[in-house]
Amino acid sequence: MTETISVDLAVLGGGPGGYTAAFRAADLGLTVCLVDREERLGGVCLNVGCIPSKTLLHAAAVIEEAQEIKDFGVSFGAPQIDLAALRDKKERVITQLTGGLDGLCKTRKITRLQGTGRFSEGGTLLVEQQGKTTTVRFAHAVIATGSHPFHLPFAPDDPRIWDSTAALALELVPERLLIIGGGIIGLEMAQVYHALGAEITIVEMLDQLIPPADKDLVQPLFLKLKKRYRIFTETTVTGMEAADEGIRVSYTTGDGTNQQELFAAVLVAVGRRPNSRDLGLEKIGVDIDKKGFITVNQRQQTSVATIYAIGDVVGEPMLAHKATHQAKVAAEAISGRPAAFTPLTIPSVAYTNPEIAWMGCTEKQAKEQGIDYEKGKFSWGASGRALSAGAAIGASKALFDRTSGRIIGAGICGANAGELIHEAVLALEMGADAEDISKTVHAHPTLAETFAFAAEMVDGSITDAM
Ligand code: FAD
Numbered sequence: 001m002t003e004t005i006s007v008d009l010a011v012l013g014g015g016p017g018g019y020t021a022a023f024r025a026a027d028l029g030l031t032v033c034l035v036d037r038e039e040r041l042g043g044v045c046l047n048v049g050c051i052p053s054k055t056l057l058h059a060a061a062v063i064e065e066a067q068e069i070k071d072f073g074v075s076f077g078a079p080q081i082d083l084a085a086l087r088d089k090k091e092r093v094i095t096q097l098t099g100g101l102d103g104l105c106k107t108r109k110i111t112r113l114q115g116t117g118r119f120s121e122g123g124t125l126l127v128e129q130q131g132k133t134t135t136v137r138f139a140h141a142v143i144a145t146g147s148h149p150f151h152l153p154f155a156p157d158d159p160r161i162w163d164s165t166a167a168l169a170l171e172l173v174p175e176r177l178l179i180i181g182g183g184i185i186g187l188e189m190a191q192v193y194h195a196l197g198a199e200i201t202i203v204e205m206l207d208q209l210i211p212p213a214d215k216d217l218v219q220p221l222f223l224k225l226k227k228r229y230r231i232f233t234e235t236t237v238t239g240m241e242a243a244d245e246g247i248r249v250s251y252t253t254g255d256g257t258n259q260q261e262l263f264a265a266v267l268v269a270v271g272r273r274p275n276s277r278d279l280g281l282e283k284i285g286v287d288i289d290k291k292g293f294i295t296v297n298q299r300q301q302t303s304v305a306t307i308y309a310i311g312d313v314v315g316e317p318m319l320a321h322k323a324t325h326q327a328k329v330a331a332e333a334i335s336g337r338p339a340a341f342t343p344l345t346i347p348s349v350a351y352t353n354p355e356i357a358w359m360g361c362t363e364k365q366a367k368e369q370g371i372d373y374e375k376g377k378f379s380w381g382a383s384g385r386a387l388s389a390g391a392a393i394g395a396s397k398a399l400f401d402r403t404s405g406r407i408i409g410a411g412i413c414g415a416n417a418g419e420l421i422h423e424a425v426l427a428l429e430m431g432a433d434a435e436d437i438s439k440t441v442h443a444h445p446t447l448a449e450t451f452a453f454a455a456e457m458v459d460g461s462i463t464d465a466m
Helices: 016-027 043-048 050-072 083-107 164-169 184-195 215-226 320-334 363-368 384-388 417-429 434-438 449-459
Strands: 002-012 032-036 111-114 116-120 124-129 132-143 147-149 176-180 199-203 230-232 236-243 246-252 258-263 265-268 272-274 307-309 348-350 355-360 373-379 395-401 407-414
Touching (some): 002 016, 016 043, 016 132, 032 132, 050 164, 116 132, 132 320, 164 265, 215 230, 215 395, 407 449, 417 434
Parallel strands (some): 002 132, 132 307
Antiparallel strands (some): 116 124
């Protein structure tokens, strides 16, 4: 069975990039078709990424807080965990958000096609589902097919070896869980499973957790986690074997020692790869780079002028807010508006406890690039709000270009760092200097004050790290 439809814009992929591009283009008056192989829109972010992970992390954070409040003389008993109810809560959050997307498609008269899409010559997209092919003729297309988890080539096919999607399914809480990869996804899942009762071991190949962030900002988190998990940095997993009693894992530590250990489950969280294969791109002349990312210009246009690409499939950082921002640029460019993807910064957040957030240039990048900078760093141990909230583990750091005086980067370790970082993002976009930030009146006592104090240390009002 075949059917043909014609639209101004065909969007392949219904994640945050794809649905945002579709919505914006429809709002600008284009006829739009949105294609995704899954029944539910929302992509990785809503279904098996940002949203389910944050739902589970909320439960984990409450469990941890209930334990940490002991310091205030308040004690609770051990948590009673109903795994099925927790899974159900996660599903309800996902359903509410993805259901909302269907409604938003309908009100905008966007044609929603479920099926696997592949480009064909002459401005067409073939969408296949269960033997039925729909030919979508388009004037323009946006590719927003996202990414998938990287699988270690030596890992056997075994249900006890998980990727992030399997970990989020929350089928069981293993007694001993190994997490390969000390990045954001690995650490967030560690927090969830530890709170639910698993013994956690983390193996990270590099010399620190969350490698892109500055080590001094990650250190307070590392010291806290070290008391709860076994953490091996500069350690490489070299083999895995499925045995009846568990997964036997071989790894080599920094000093060259080879070890073997048995784990009930293993989560592989070592990065993601773009979904650019099997899309027919080579047939229509859309270029990809060596890693498989689709190459685009500032308007998100590929090597084929009528085809645009956005989100994870065009490269790092693989973040939902980058995908949505690029989506708006692509939709506006296609609609003939002047648009370009030129953010000065895209913030990154690890929703750990404490959270780590950073934006702009990190200190290690500033050093590598030989940038002459001034630094203000305020320890949360001197913040009245942090101390009174039992959240004194943390620091706020701001970097300023010594010549122009303008902020070039910032990082925060501490409770709500993911919310607090946005003051720094706005400061960078607006070209603020240390005086602008330090002389902006901040409410007291707040965690937000710590960022102003960091700036004040450069502005000259505070001379010592408190
Ligand atoms: P995706 O969300 O991957 O969507 C791509 C869509 O394309 C999918 O629905 C897929 O089914 C569809 N598709 C692919 N190929 C085809 C085809 N041939 N035919 C039809 N459909 C196709 N980011 C954050 O910013 N904050 C977070 O807190 C965060 N947490 C995360 C936690 C986890 C566990 C993971 C895995 C990721 C997390 N991310 C987070 C990253 C975020 O999910 C991605 O950056 C974001 O989803 C990328 O959006 P996208 O639109 O590019 O692609």
